[in-house]
Amino acid sequence: MTDTTNTSAKPPLRIALAGLGTVGAGVIRLMEANADLIARRAGRPVVVTVVSARDRLRNRGVDLSPYAWEDDMTGIAARDDVDVVVELVGGSDGPALTLARNAIAQGKALVTANKAMIAHHGMALAQAAEARGVAMRFEAAVAGGIPVIKGLREGAAANRVERLYGILNGTCNYILSTMEDTGRDFAEVLDEAQQKGYAEADPTFDIEGIDAAHKLSILSAIAFGAKIDFASVDTQGISRILAADIAQADALGYCIRLIGTAEADAGPDGTPGLFQRVAPHLVHFDNLLAHVDGPTNAVVVEGNFSGRLLFQGAGAGDGPTASAVVADIIDIARGMDTGFEADMAFSIPVAGLEDMAPAPSGHRLGRSYIRFFVADRPGVLAEITAAMRDAGVSIESLIQKGRAGEGGEVLVALVTHEGPESAVSEALRLLDGSPSIVGQPLVMQILGA
C-alpha cells in the first residue's frame, strides 16, 4: 500500500532533454505550463534538470536558464541528476543512437520520438533496456499526439490483431487532401507545403513513404508480436499521383490517401508471414479514413474481439508530439516501483517476438486502380483490354480521357473487380514495352468502405 496523495513527498523524476528543435521546445513549454497537473498524475514532481542541443545560443522562444546545459549531448546520460533521458535529436544513427545506447547503459529510462532510430535499432535498444531493467518508450515516434502505441500495446492487448492500417504521414495527407480540394498538381502543392512548414526542405522521407514505413514497422511489431522488419515494408510514395488521378478517383467515389497496412498473412502455401505495405490507395468515401484531411493521422486497429478501433489526431507539431513525450514520462514515473516497465516497450519481451517472414503480395485479393497514358491512336484500348483478359483481370470500369499533354497522350484509367494482385502484375508485364503506352502505368489498391 502506497501513499501518493502528497506528491511532493516523493523525490522528483529528473529529466535530461537532448535536442531543442520544435518538439524539444514544445516539451519544455508543456512541462512548465502543466507542471502541477503532471506532478499529480505522475505521483511525484517531474523536473527537467539538464538540456543539450547543437547550438546553445539559438533563440527557441523558451527560457533555458533554469536548466543545466551540456555541450556534449551524448554525455548527459552519465549525470547523477538524471533519471530519464529524452532523445529528440533525430536521425536513425549518429548522436541520437549513441545517446540512446549511453542512456540505457547508464541505467536511465529512455523516451524518444525518433521513428527512424526505433525502426532500425528498436530491437537492439529494447533488448538492452530489458537487460538493464530500464524502461524505453516511444509513443511520440508514431502518429504525433495520438496515443496509438498505448492503444495497441495496452488498450487492445486482449486481442489478436487481424489487421492495422492508417494514415501515418501528415505531410502526404496534407498534400493529397489539398490536391483534392484545389485540383492542383503534386509539385505545386508540395511547394506550398514547404512554404507553410508542412513539408521539409528535403521532402524525400515523407513523400516517398519512408517515414510512414518507419512508423508502420513499429506498429506492426507491437500488433503482431513480431520483430521490427522495416526493410520488408513494400513502400511507394505519392510523387507520381496527378490531379487527374484524384479527379478520376473522385468520380468513382474515392479519395486518394497514403495508407500503411500491416496484416498477418498465411500466404499462398500457408506459411505464416507478415504483410507490410505503404502505398497510395483509393479510399472509399464511406471508409473511416476518407474524412481524414490535412496533416492529421489516423490508425485503425482490427482486433478479433474489439472489432475496428480508430485513433485519430494531429500527426505532428510541437504541442501534440510533446504531449506524447510527456505521457511516456508520466507512465515511467507511475511505473517506477516496478521492473515490468522495462519489458513493455513492444508489449512482450524482445526474446518472445517472432521472426515473421515477409508475406508475398501476389496472392492477395483486392481491387485495383490502374492508370495509363497512351498514344492517341486506334487499337490502344483493345491492346490494354486484351492484356487484362489474358492475365485474368476482370475490368469493372474504364475511363478514357483526353489530356492536354505535349505529346497528345490520352489518359486511360480502369478499376478492376476483385482478384489476385499477381494478375494485375501479369497484365502489366504483357503490356510492358508496348509502343502505345507512354511511361509507367500507376497502380493503386482500393480500400473499401
Next chain:
Amino acid sequence: MTDTTNTSAKPPLRIALAGLGTVGAGVIRLMEANADLIARRAGRPVVVTVVSARDRLRNRGVDLSPYAWEDDMTGIAARDDVDVVVELVGGSDGPALTLARNAIAQGKALVTANKAMIAHHGMALAQAAEARGVAMRFEAAVAGGIPVIKGLREGAAANRVERLYGILNGTCNYILSTMEDTGRDFAEVLDEAQQKGYAEADPTFDIEGIDAAHKLSILSAIAFGAKIDFASVDTQGISRILAADIAQADALGYCIRLIGTAEADAGPDGTPGLFQRVAPHLVHFDNLLAHVDGPTNAVVVEGNFSGRLLFQGAGAGDGPTASAVVADIIDIARGMDTGFEADMAFSIPVAGLEDMAPAPSGHRLGRSYIRFFVADRPGVLAEITAAMRDAGVSIESLIQKGRAGEGGEVLVALVTHEGPESAVSEALRLLDGSPSIVGQPLVMQILGA
C-alpha cells in the same frame, strides 16, 4: 530486473467472473480464444477459476465445466483462489455493489463494466480500493471496446483537458442514424432496434440519455480531476426528435446525434465549475462525429497540447466489451508488483480530486435550433420573431413548413446566430402559454465543424 520471458514461471493471475450474460460469456470466449497471447502480454498466465450467475442451468453457448461454480455471487470474493473479481452483473446497487465492496475488502483487484455503479459509487469504491491497496478498473464501463479511459488517464495525461465530447450511447446513435437513413419516425425505429437487440425491452436509460450521462460523469472525473458528479449532468433524451427535425437539420447541413459534453467552465462570475450535458445536438457535416453511424461510439478529447484526439469504435456488444474487460485484467497482471495501480482508477488519488461546482449554462455562447408546432393562422410568425427580438436572440434562418397533423399544426424551425443560452430560454419564456404554440418547443444546441 525481472525475467518475464518465461511467462509460465510466474504464478497465474486467477479470475472470478460474476455475471454470465452476453458480456460474461464474451469474456470467457475471449480468454479461451486468446489465452496464449494474453499470457505473453500479461507476463503470466491468466485463468478463470470460478464463475457465478443467477441461473446455473441457462445455456450461454460456453462450456462452464472447467470453472468452479458459486451460487452466492457476492461470496466469490472470499475465495482463496481468486486474485481479481470481474463484476459483470449490472445495476448501480444490489448484488453488484455488494460484490464490488466485498472484493475490495478482501484485497482483490476489481474489474467492472458497470457504468451505473461507477457513476453512483465510484468515488467510495476507489477510495476503499486505495485504502486497501488494490486496483480498480472500469474501461468497459465507457464506450465498449474503445480504450478511451486509458486514452484520457494515460495517453492524454500530459494535458489540461479543455473539453471532451462524444457519442456515448450506441442505441441512441443507431436510432438517430437509422431515422436519418430511412426518414422514419422515432417510435418505429425504436421498435425495430428492440427487435434487433440494439435496444432493451425497457429502453428508458438509453433513450432518455441516462446511460450516456453515467459514462460522461466518469470521463469528466478523469479528464478534469474532479469528483464524479452524475447528479449534475444536464440530461435530455432523444424521444422528442421527429423525422421532420432530422429533415430540417439535413437541409441545413447537419445531422442529429446525442452528444455528451464536459468542459471546465469559469461561469459568468469567474467561479470555477464543471459543465456536463447530455443532449441531442445538430452536428455539422464536417465535424468528426457526423460520420459516426449505427451503434458506434466516439469520444473527442481536446487537450491544451495534444489538440483534438478522437477515439472511435464499437460502443457495445460482447466482443468489444470483453476486449476492454480483459485489457484491464492484463494491465493489472502487468502492474501486480507495484502498489501504484491502486491509485490510478481516476488518474490521481481520490483525495486529490476536486469538488467542482456544476457550471450554469445560461452564459454559454452557442447557436441553437428551435422547433415549434404552431397553429396555422396569421400572426404566429410575428409573435415568435418578436419574442426572439425582445429576448435578444438573433435569427440566422427560419423555415415554416406545413404538417399533415391532425390539428393542422405547422412546423416552424429556426436557427439562431451565436448568443447566450439564457437569451433562448428567455424567448421561450416570453412565448410560454401562447395559444398559437402547440406543445413544448424543442431546443437543440449546434455543434460546428
